[in-house]
Amino acid sequence: MKKIILLLTILGMGLPSMAQEHVNLKNNYAAQGYDVVSYFNDNPEKGDKKFTHTYEGVSYRFASEANLMAFTSNPTKYIPQYGGYCAYAIAKKGEKVGVNPKTYLISNDKLYLFYNSWGVNTLDKWNEEGADDLRKEADSRWEEIVKTQ
Numbered sequence: 001m002k003k004i005i006l007l008l009t010i011l012g013m014g015l016p017s018m019a020q021e022h023v024n025l026k027n028n029y030a031a032q033g034y035d036v037v038s039y040f041n042d043n044p045e046k047g048d049k050k051f052t053h054t055y056e057g058v059s060y061r062f063a064s065e066a067n068l069m070a071f072t073s074n075p076t077k078y079i080p081q082y083g084g085y086c087a088y089a090i091a092k093k094g095e096k097v098g099v100n101p102k103t104y105l106i107s108n109d110k111l112y113l114f115y116n117s118w119g120v121n122t123l124d125k126w127n128e129e130g131a132d133d134l135r136k137e138a139d140s141r142w143e144e145i146v147k148t149q
Helices: 002-012 065-073 089-094 122-129 129-148
Strands: 049-055 058-062 099-109 110-114
Touching: 002 110, 049 065, 049 110, 058 065, 058 089, 089 122, 099 122, 099 129, 110 122
Parallel strands: none
Antiparallel strands: 049 058, 099 110
């Protein structure tokens, strides 16, 4: 039995986890290396490489040891919705679109990130077109994305 567990462990090393496959890892970190805890303090800031943590195969950076500790005590609270892809694009088209990590929304104690470039701010569209309905649509589309990819 120990040999089987060891073999499974060895075979699994280096393979992306299911979570990692569905996370926007621009710059090799979730949220482009921004401290996901800092969003909840309404002060998004880049994380420091000395405060790095990997959760379910995904690497996160934090601006301070306190934020790192907050994350490790309750990671699911801080993880961006829809893998850190643009919430609006997930809702409207079911497409994984990159984000501007400074364009975000905390709603119902969840972090949502949005595309904001070239004169298009999808957070504005999210608010204008009805956040509650878009959130429901994004939740449904994200469930399908995770199932099929």
